[in-house]
Amino acid sequence: MIIQALSFYLFAFVAIAAAVMVISARNPVHSVLFLILAFFNAAGLFVLIGAEFIAMILIVVYVGAVAVLFLFVVMMLDISFSELRQGFLQYLPIGGLVGIVLLAELLMIGGSWVIAPVAEGAVRGFPAPPIDQVTNTHAIGKILYTDFIYLFQGAGMVLLVAMIGAIVLTLRSRPGVRKQKISDQINRRPEDAIEIKKVQSGSGI
Amino acid sequence: MLSMSQLTPALPEIVLACTCMALLMLGVFRGDSSTRSVSWIAVLALVVVGVVLTSVQSGRMVAFGGQFVVDDFAHFMKWLIIIGSSLAIIMSINFNEQESIARFEYPVLILFATLGMFMMVSANDLISLYVGLELQSLALYVVAAFRRDSLKSSEAGLKYFVLGALSSGMLLYGCSLIYGFAGTTSFDGLATLFKGLGGTGPSVGLVVGLVFLIAGLAFKVSAVPFHMWTPDVYEGAPTPVTAFFAVAPKIAAIALFVRVLVGPFGVLIAEWQQVIVLISIASMVLGALAAIWQDNIKRLLAYSSIGHMGYALIGLAAGTEAGVRGILVYMAIYLAMNVGTFCCVLAMRRTGRMVEGISDLAGLARNQPMLALALAIFMFSMAGIPPLAGFFGKLYIFLAAIESGLYTLAIIGVLASVIGSYYYLRIIKIMYFDEPAEAFDRTMSREVKIILVGTTLFVTFFIVRPDIVVGGAGTAARMLLAG
Numbered sequence: 001m002i003i004q005a006l007s008f009y010l011f012a013f014v015a016i017a018a019a020v021m022v023i024s025a026r027n028p029v030h031s032v033l034f035l036i037l038a039f040f041n042a043a044g045l046f047v048l049i050g051a052e053f054i055a056m057i058l059i060v061v062y063v064g065a066v067a068v069l070f071l072f073v074v075m076m077l078d079i080s081f082s083e084l085r086q087g088f089l090q091y092l093p094i095g096g097l098v099g100i101v102l103l104a105e106l107l108m109i110g111g112s113w114v115i116a117p118v119a120e121g122a123v124r125g126f127p128a129p130p131i132d133q134v135t136n137t138h139a140i141g142k143i144l145y146t147d148f149i150y151l152f153q154g155a156g157m158v159l160l161v162a163m164i165g166a167i168v169l170t171l172r173s174r175p176g177v178r179k180q181k182i183s184d185q186i187n188r189r190p191e192d193a194i195e196i197k198k199v200q201s202g203s204g205i
Numbered sequence: 206m207l208s209m210s211q212l213t214p215a216l217p218e219i220v221l222a223c224t225c226m227a228l229l230m231l232g233v234f235r236g237d238s239s240t241r242s243v244s245w246i247a248v249l250a251l252v253v254v255g256v257v258l259t260s261v262q263s264g265r266m267v268a269f270g271g272q273f274v275v276d277d278f279a280h281f282m283k284w285l286i287i288i289g290s291s292l293a294i295i296m297s298i299n300f301n302e303q304e305s306i307a308r309f310e311y312p313v314l315i316l317f318a319t320l321g322m323f324m325m326v327s328a329n330d331l332i333s334l335y336v337g338l339e340l341q342s343l344a345l346y347v348v349a350a351f352r353r354d355s356l357k358s359s360e361a362g363l364k365y366f367v368l369g370a371l372s373s374g375m376l377l378y379g380c381s382l383i384y385g386f387a388g389t390t391s392f393d394g395l396a397t398l399f400k401g402l403g404g405t406g407p408s409v410g411l412v413v414g415l416v417f418l419i420a421g422l423a424f425k426v427s428a429v430p431f432h433m434w435t436p437d438v439y440e441g442a443p444t445p446v447t448a449f450f451a452v453a454p455k456i457a458a459i460a461l462f463v464r465v466l467v468g469p470f471g472v473l474i475a476e477w478q479q480v481i482v483l484i485s486i487a488s489m490v491l492g493a494l495a496a497i498w499q500d501n502i503k504r505l506l507a508y509s510s511i512g513h514m515g516y517a518l519i520g521l522a523a524g525t526e527a528g529v530r531g532i533l534v535y536m537a538i539y540l541a542m543n544v545g546t547f548c549c550v551l552a553m554r555r556t557g558r559m560v561e562g563i564s565d566l567a568g569l570a571r572n573q574p575m576l577a578l579a580l581a582i583f584m585f586s587m588a589g590i591p592p593l594a595g596f597f598g599k600l601y602i603f604l605a606a607i608e609s610g611l612y613t614l615a616i617i618g619v620l621a622s623v624i625g626s627y628y629y630l631r632i633i634k635i636m637y638f639d640e641p642a643e644a645f646d647r648t649m650s651r652e653v654k655i656i657l658v659g660t661t662l663f664v665t666f667f668i669v670r671p672d673i674v675v676g677g678a679g680t681a682a683r684m685l686l687a688g
Binding site: 105108109147148149150151153154155157158160161162164165167168169 | 310382
């Protein structure tokens with residue numbers, strides 16, 4: 001138990017510290033690296049509460065894809081983040097005010113949080129399997145392709161449209177680009193490429 | 206286990222999804238030269254989907270564990286969407302070739318958007334609502350920026366994307382609050398829950414969630430105060446895309462609005478009625494006033510559509526069967542008027558280039574009397590002048606409002622419609638009484654002519670057989686409120 005508590009505080013502390021560094025680091029590349037660190041620690045927290053599937057997804061998707069992609073963008077686009085930060089103090093009062101109002105509203109809602117007694121009966125019949133019998137990866141897999149097949153396929157369609165959209169909006173066929181055409185290469189006969197000349201000895205071509 | 210009979214209610218969606226992917230393959234292998242054939246196959250596929258839709262329709266059916274529902278309401282709305290989408294594809298064929306942006310992805314993306322709209326109309330769960338909405342929006346963002354070499358089109362796409370993402374965020378936040386406070390995302394579950402609340406009323410969190418949900422949906426129907434994107438996107442997008450934006454997504458979003466608010470949240474009408482009344486008044490007034498100063502016809506039509514959404518929302522504010530029937534009739538008539546008007550806008554082409562100024566219409570009555578007559582009929586109809594169809598759309602809406610005692614709303618609606626008729630009549634005045642400008646090119650294709658004639662006849666002779674639309678709408682509304 002003590003190890004669990006210690007690791008919780010370790011992960012939580014590092015995650016918050018890394019999150020603070022993400023927004024305070026001067027160099028955007030460092031920001032992204034701290035973001036990755038924050039993701040890793042959040043994944044650790046998920047493992048602690050027994051949600052190993054979400055922990056792995058966090059590593060694979062957020063660290064493996066999103067953060068690395070973001071790193072590429074930051075390095076390639078050469079955006080000056082210090083310029084983006086200009087005017088920060090100017091917008092701070094109004095931004096802070098909106099933030100405080102939102103926070104107050106959220107606290108008010110949070111304070112009034114009671115699940116209606118009828119809600120229990122209205123919840124759709126997916127009893128959570130006991131955690132000591134089924135791992136949560138297994139449990140998600142069981143319902144993802146059966147009960148939620150409609151949403152799963154729908155999400156697949158959304159991703160397909162995103163891919164088509166990216167290609168439609170950015171792919172340009174540029175003239176003058178030489179591509180390897182394997183069929184042309186194989187179909188090439190020696191007669192097309194080589195010319196045999198009889199050279200008289202003692203004279204040039 | 207899933208069996209075939211359980212999938213039957215979703216058969217139209219499945220056929221549509223398979224067609225999308227098959228057409229995508231066809232286009233990829235045959236290249237952009239196949240655009241014309243892909244477009245026509247897409248139109249044919251939509252007709253087939255419509256036939257399948259009608260043949261599987263029988264009462265209220267749910268599928269996929271209650272995440273998906275089909276009823277007469279969905280059936281009616283899906284038919285309107287099919288008509289809107291197929292007309293948008295037909296209108297685009299020649300236009301895209303003339304503007305040299307003919308690419309096979311266009312009809313495919315329209316089909317994907319249609320699939321998303323079908324999912325929206327049939328949503329019976331907060332998650333399927335969101336997935337359908339995103340599928341539709343993502344395809345729309347891309348077609349808005351379809352003329353990618355034009356700065357305005359790219360700007361339209363980007364603006365739509367950023368603001369659309371913001372609205373999706375609000376919608377999701379609302380959904381998560383509702384889920385957190387109700388404990389279920391299913392509409393049927395929510396309905397049972399709210400009916401069981403009795404006199405205690407819902408918790409604050411639920412109401413806040415509902416308001417966020419309404420904000421997200423109001424963005425999709427471009428109701429004030431979430432309308433900012435509309436004029437810019439309408440102006441920047443290629444004209445057939447604008448015609449598509451003006452009809453099909455609006456119909457789907459209004460259907461979703463009705464399904465969510467009248468369905469599970471119907472019991473809580475006291476909580477959302479005032480919000481809808483406010484949005485509706487603001488949309489009608491802004492639509493009427495802001496359009497007066499526009500000199501670009503597409504921007505003018507954008508403000509006009511904001512106003513029309515305001516009228517449609519009156520029916521929702523009533524929250525009764527008559528109100529829902531009014532919305533359905535209004536959307537059907539709105540579809541015909543807008544498609545027809547955009548056919549006329551497509552004809553505004555001089556020396557091979559599109560012109561979009563209202564002053565370019567000057568003297569159209571002398572150069573092309575038939576086109577001017579058609580546009581005049583649409584403008585009169587939009588202004589709500591009897592005996593044209595637009596009048597009946599407004600009539601059913603206002604009747605529903607009066608029946609539910611929303612007198613102020615009805616009076617403001619009538620006043621806004623009087624103010625709005627100023628700019629519709631101004632177009633007619635410019636066409637008939639101003640000095641003729643240079644004539645337009647006569648490049649209107651046969652298909653667009655047929656659409657124009659068809660919509661004109663519908664708008665003019667709606668009065669002869671109104672029961673065709675009104676009867677279907679009545680059945681659909683009754684079923685939605687009974688279920």
